[in-house]
Amino acid sequence: MCLFLTANIVAQTTTSGNTPQRPAQRAYANTGGGILIAPIPDQVYMGAPYMPEPIIRDGNKTLIKNKDYVVTYTNNINVGIAIVTISGRGNYRDSKDIRFNIIPKSVNQVSVTPVSDQTFRNSQITPELQLVDNGRPLKQGIDYTLSYTNNLNVGIASVTITGRGNYRDTRTLNFKIVAKSISFSGATTAPTRQENKPATNQQQQQQQKPKPKPRPVRR
Known part of the structure; x- marks a missing residue:
């Protein structure tokens, strides 16, 4: 069975007053032959690979991963457009790329x-x-x-x-x-002025004591 063609079916909710609201985006890509793939909502960046599991239906049957299809991921870490590639296997064939957004984190x-x-x-x-x-x-x-x-x-x-x-x-x-402290390390002070004190008796005697005469040098 061919797995993928394109068309869109969008389900829309309303309020009790029958006023249309923003679509709930419970939409599926109709890929032909009753194959429907649910869209993948935006993902917030988390610093690790995002590997969302697609939901694929064939009529009332939900397809089983690794039995009916396998998936691979591209550009699924950083902010930007990531890609999920769905490849049919067993009773299903062909492949389909489903894109989703990774958006920046606050x-x-x-x-x-x-x-x-x-x-x-x-x-x-x-x-x-x-x-x-x-x-x-x-x-x-x-x-x-x-x-x-x-x-x-x-x-x-x-x-x-x-x-x-x-x-x-x-x-x-x-x-x-x-504020920074005004004090600082390594401070120096001006030298204090020494006062002239009167000499003691001992100092006066030493000053008045005659100095010895030098001895003549013998030749």
């Missing part, structure tokens, strides 16, 4: 180490952040970028995380810049 859903208080240093303070997604450290410049505001003087500074690549959205964290 940076608000990853762990971020808080920024500790920073001491004023008379230059812009740009502390590094540690972002972790399910145990996997994110890389600055690849997964996110950082920008800083009010990060020079004492007060409340902020750092903004902007997702890129497999991540999206922005996230802002605040941190404190605290």
Whole structure:
């Protein structure tokens, strides 16, 4: 039996007032001969391969993986369009590619180490952040970028995380810049001025004692 041709059937739900709602997307690609394949919804990036199992029906029968068909996956890790290739086997033949989207994950859903208080240093303070997604450290410049505001003087500074690549959205964290102590190590003091004290009796006697005359040198 030929497994794949194309057509679309979309089921739509309504409210109790018969006002049409957005389609529920319980749609199947009618591939001919009663073969229907359920669409694969968007998947949020998780840093590992996505391998969604397609649902395939032949009339009232649900096909069995590895008996009626096998699947392979392409581009199913990073953000973009992933492909599930369904290949018939046994009573079914031919193949069909089903595409689904892997969409970026919000940076608000990853762990971020808080920024500790920073001491004023008379230059812009740009502390590094540690972002972790399910145990996997994110890389600055690849997964996110950082920008800083009010990060020079004492007060409340902020750092903004902007997702890129497999991540999206922005996230802002605040941190404190605290005053630097005026004291410093290795301080020196001016030498104290010594006062002239009167000489003691012993010092006066030593000063008045005549010095011995040098002895003549014999030749």
